[in-house]
Amino acid sequence: MAETYTFDAKDLAEIKKLIEKYPEKQAAVLPVLWYAQDKFGHSDPSVQKLVSETLDVPEAHIRGVVSFYTQYYEKPIGRNVLDVCTCLSCHVSGGYDMLHYLEERLGIKAGETTPDGEFSLQSVECLGACGYAPMLQVTNDKFVNHLTREKIDKLLEDLRAGKEPEFESNPMPQHQKES
Amino acid sequence: MSTDWKSYKPLLVPAIPDLHEIKVYEKNGGYKALKKILSDKKKWNPANVINEVKTANIRGRGGAGFNAGLKWSFMPEPDGKPRYLACNGDESEPGTFKDRKIFEFNPHQFIEGAIIAAYAMQIEVIYVYIRGEYRPFVQKLQKAIDQAYDNGYLGKKIQGSDFSVEMYTHMGAGAYICGEESSLMESLEGKRGYPRVKPPFPAQRGLWGRPTTINNIETLANVPLVINNGAEWYLSIGPSTHPGPVLYGISGHVNRPGVYEYPAGMNIMTLINEVAGGVRGGKKLKALIPGGSSTPPLRADMLDGVSMDSDSLRQAGSMMGTAGMVVLDEDTDMVEVIWRISYFYDHESCGQCTPCREGTGWLQKTLRKIMEGNGEMRDLDILLAICHGMEGRTICALADAAAWPVRYSIERFRDEFEKKCKKTVYAVA
Ligand SMILES: Cc1cc2nc3c(=O)[nH]c(=O)nc-3n(C[C@H](O)[C@H](O)[C@H](O)COP(=O)(O)O)c2cc1C
Ligand code: SF4
Numbered sequence A: 001m002a003e004t005y006t007f008d009a010k011d012l013a014e015i016k017k018l019i020e021k022y023p024e025k026q027a028a029v030l031p032v033l034w035y036a037q038d039k040f041g042h043s044d045p046s047v048q049k050l051v052s053e054t055l056d057v058p059e060a061h062i063r064g065v066v067s068f069y070t071q072y073y074e075k076p077i078g079r080n081v082l083d084v085c086t087c088l089s090c091h092v093s094g095g096y097d098m099l100h101y102l103e104e105r106l107g108i109k110a111g112e113t114t115p116d117g118e119f120s121l122q123s124v125e126c127l128g129a130c131g132y133a134p135m136l137q138v139t140n141d142k143f144v145n146h147l148t149r150e151k152i153d154k155l156l157e158d159l160r161a162g163k164e165p166e167f168e169s170n171p172m173p174q175h176q177k178e179s
Numbered sequence B: 001m002s003t004d005w006k007s008y009k010p011l012l013v014p015a016i017p018d019l020h021e022i023k024v025y026e027k028n029g030g031y032k033a034l035k036k037i038l039s040d041k042k043k044w045n046p047a048n049v050i051n052e053v054k055t056a057n058i059r060g061r062g063g064a065g066f067n068a069g070l071k072w073s074f075m076p077e078p079d080g081k082p083r084y085l086a087c088n089g090d091e092s093e094p095g096t097f098k099d100r101k102i103f104e105f106n107p108h109q110f111i112e113g114a115i116i117a118a119y120a121m122q123i124e125v126i127y128v129y130i131r132g133e134y135r136p137f138v139q140k141l142q143k144a145i146d147q148a149y150d151n152g153y154l155g156k157k158i159q160g161s162d163f164s165v166e167m168y169t170h171m172g173a174g175a176y177i178c179g180e181e182s183s184l185m186e187s188l189e190g191k192r193g194y195p196r197v198k199p200p201f202p203a204q205r206g207l208w209g210r211p212t213t214i215n216n217i218e219t220l221a222n223v224p225l226v227i228n229n230g231a232e233w234y235l236s237i238g239p240s241t242h243p244g245p246v247l248y249g250i251s252g253h254v255n256r257p258g259v260y261e262y263p264a265g266m267n268i269m270t271l272i273n274e275v276a277g278g279v280r281g282g283k284k285l286k287a288l289i290p291g292g293s294s295t296p297p298l299r300a301d302m303l304d305g306v307s308m309d310s311d312s313l314r315q316a317g318s319m320m321g322t323a324g325m326v327v328l329d330e331d332t333d334m335v336e337v338i339w340r341i342s343y344f345y346d347h348e349s350c351g352q353c354t355p356c357r358e359g360t361g362w363l364q365k366t367l368r369k370i371m372e373g374n375g376e377m378r379d380l381d382i383l384l385a386i387c388h389g390m391e392g393r394t395i396c397a398l399a400d401a402a403a404w405p406v407r408y409s410i411e412r413f414r415d416e417f418e419k420k421c422k423k424t425v426y427a428v429a
Helices: A009-019 A025-040 A045-055 A059-068 A095-106 A149-160 A173-178 B022-027 B032-039 B046-056 B068-072 B099-105 B107-120 B132-150 B181-188 B217-221 B223-229 B231-235 B268-275 B310-316 B334-348 B354-371 B377-390 B398-412 B414-428
Strands: A080-085 A119-124 A136-138 B084-089 B125-130 B166-171 B212-216 B245-252 B258-263 B285-289 B324-329
Touching (some): A095 A149, A173 B258, B022 B132, B032 B223, B046 B068, B046 B107, B046 B223, B084 B181, B084 B217, B107 B166, B107 B217, B107 B223, B125 B132, B212 B217, B217 B223, B223 B231, B334 B354, B377 B398, B398 B414
Parallel strands (some): B084 B125, B125 B166, B245 B324
Antiparallel strands (some): B285 B324
């Protein structure tokens, strides 16, 4: 059931640009894995094989990289991945409450995917949004800050309808006072 | 030096709308420092630039507080082969969320600072390493870099001079350890982020075996200020032993969390009570983690007269770290907080060194046991023994960063730990 994945000519042109940033091809492993994951949705062994062949870097090395970094998905995962921060500042601001609320809403535990493949839920380490806790990140991209149960309900509804969250800017409070 | 904080005007992230646009940045004096250097390269030869920055004593904002100019002076003489500047935007220390403000609101000041650093160290390639979780911020910075190329501040023959430098972003993929400078270089080379044994130091053998300097994003954003206004001026902001503007990230139980820019050396209680609006819900303050998760927590009664600079915090029994301040109120369960911090380090240990790989796990498990009410008094001794077995015995400082919060919390909140351990004894009896 292992699928074969391929890069087309356009992909290869983009990848060439990534490689040119570095003096050695191997340095492009992380960016090319990102490129592949953006295209295929995960970095499973078949994707790893493709990246290995494209960069002429041993498959074992690619496997090692994929398993070291938490953001590469080692196997196919839900269409929306909800990474709930439960670390330090989020922990003391209700991060676990939000995680548990999502578990309840989705009927799954952290680390699992809903049967329809819509959502995967993960409890993750500090995402760098400590002042806007509790928060989560949607599929390695936008942060959704200042979570409440209502905000989560709305987010799930939007994501089910295919609507991605907007980038939330968090201005410095000093700026707001002056303007 | 915190008397005039109310009239302080931000210098790293000024309150100017659309400052992230290069035209707005230029209109507000942006890229003036770089032009100043390039238009008088005799006066501003690389050695003089390094000297000016060294005199200004910009303390590294990535956590260790090392004098940036002094670090630059460790780079060997150029030998015609490549040398690198790696800018550290990994920002993964729990409690830290400041560099992203620069990426979003004032990226050009960082870019300008990095270009000046490259000029001073005669470097032709700059990499900006940014944590993978900051994808939207990477995109924002990339836009600014593109603008800088389009306007002749990056690339070949900058502003018509014979100085050329390239700048590339490199996105991580989720690993706290990649903020450690040698792990960052491994990650840039396309590998698992295993820290390297030092020496050799990066200035001797860094990226691809070539001389490399690593600086934090905020550190580099300070550089144009020094060139524009002089080291003396810079030294007059905050304490001269730890001068300049600082991005304070305040989170946890305060009314107005966020990133605030004030001079270094701000009084801690002023920051908590006046700047951040005091403890939430009118509660009492219990503790402060002053500079990210690895800095030892301070009890509220230890904060009298303490200010946010390395000397004052060292005397108080902690460290400046990243100035990511986590405020904890009276209802906070310290055992739980320290367990969660230990869980983080257990998760993030790269596993190369036995004391760290095993130690972080045992700290986490032992704390969990205590937290869940199954602790015994001797667990506290075991925890301290594990800390002792970790500190100073590993390749990088992650092991120390994991041990300190545990060691100092047991010392400073001992009654809370004991209460949880003793409770079990009564329950069993
Ligand atoms: C475990 C660990 C994690 C670190 N994470 C970061 C980080 O996320 N960002 C950062 O700038 N420095 C981090 N550092 C510090 C860097 O190793 C290095 O000292 C710093 O980037 C140098 O820049 P500076 O002198 O301008 O502060 C970390 C250090 C350790 C030991
Ligand atoms: S101290 Fe820990 S994180 Fe650092 S190199 Fe050793 S095992 Fe890895």
